[in-house]
Amino acid sequence: MSAVLDNPRACDECGSTALVTDSETGELVCTQCGAVLVETIIDQGPEWRAFDLEQQQKLTRVGAPLTLTIHDKEQERQYRLRKWQRRTSSNDSTQRNLTHALSEMNRIANTLNLPKSATETAAMIYRRAIQRRLIRGRTIQSVVASALYMACRQCNLIRSLEDVAKAANITRKEAARNYRFLHKELKQDVPPVDRDNLITKFVSKLRISGPTEQLARQILKKASERKLTIGRAPEGITAACIYIACKLNKEERTQGEIAKTAQITEVTIRNRYKELIKNLDFIVEL
DNA sequence: AAGACGAAAGTGGTTGA
DNA sequence: TCAACAACTTTCGTCTT
Numbered sequence: 001m002s003a004v005l006d007n008p009r010a011c012d013e014c015g016s017t018a019l020v021t022d023s024e025t026g027e028l029v030c031t032q033c034g035a036v037l038v039e040t041i042i043d044q045g046p047e048w049r050a051f052d053l054e055q056q057q058k059l060t061r062v063g064a065p066l067t068l069t070i071h072d073k074e075q076e077r078q079y080r081l082r083k084w085q086r087r088t089s090s091n092d093s094t095q096r097n098l099t100h101a102l103s104e105m106n107r108i109a110n111t112l113n114l115p116k117s118a119t120e121t122a123a124m125i126y127r128r129a130i131q132r133r134l135i136r137g138r139t140i141q142s143v144v145a146s147a148l149y150m151a152c153r154q155c156n157l158i159r160s161l162e163d164v165a166k167a168a169n170i171t172r173k174e175a176a177r178n179y180r181f182l183h184k185e186l187k188q189d190v191p192p193v194d195r196d197n198l199i200t201k202f203v204s205k206l207r208i209s210g211p212t213e214q215l216a217r218q219i220l221k222k223a224s225e226r227k228l229t230i231g232r233a234p235e236g237i238t239a240a241c242i243y244i245a246c247k248l249n250k251e252e253r254t255q256g257e258i259a260k261t262a263q264i265t266e267v268t269i270r271n272r273y274k275e276l277i278k279n280l281d282f283i284v285e286l
Numbered sequence: 287a288a289g290a291c292g293a294a295a296g297t298g299g300t301t302g303a
Numbered sequence: 304t305c306a307a308c309a310a311c312t313t314t315c316g317t318c319t320t
Contacts, residue, residue: 176298232310233310233311236311254288254290255291256288256290265311265313266289266291267291271292
């Protein structure tokens, strides 16, 4: 784990201010280029820092870890520079790709207001993708967007593929294509979209009252129990439940309004809610 | 006039022979 | 590899409030 630092310091190597401390080693590390910046802390372990298995193997080498017996700052600095040079020359394109991707990822995550945990998950996914050589032939933008979307799903955060794609300046279609590819290749476990979370999000966007929200949840629960939700997009089901709840509570919301916030069409809401009311006879009593 | 309705055609992906 | 298929969208004419 690492923590953000409100350190005004910039990276010596690339000038970025996105620095984090590695809580295990206490090193100050640049998230942009991977440079290790703090030399005052003595690290008892190996002094290199691997991003993934492949690098770990590549970087493993013989040599004593830095100790207090070596004070010479200049010597230390030169060693560090040599180390970095070796890194960049041996793995240049990968490193540059990663640098670019991570900065793009931070930018997109920022516009989506994603918590740090999700961005870190996405970064892990991206590194895995690099490791498996899945990037070639795809744009950084689209793979980054896919990784972020996958991370959101894994962290149970509601961010639509469309929103992620928009933030990454690519089309929904392209994001979907790359997401499917990543999902297939990485065999990552991705939970289905949590419909309760969807209700929470839509309800707050639509400013719907608490009682109506509760009613929508009840309807969703019943529909789920009666297997009316299988094979249907969660957005459509959720939107229909909210629409029905509004109707029952005389809280006027148009199909268009709800459809827009759920990023689906009115037609889909109509189809879902027709199916639901046909099979949820209990609604009549409410 | 706005909202709801539903038919019909189109889209992009999955499945299965 | 291709056609059938399911879910969803787009579009548009019509009905309802």
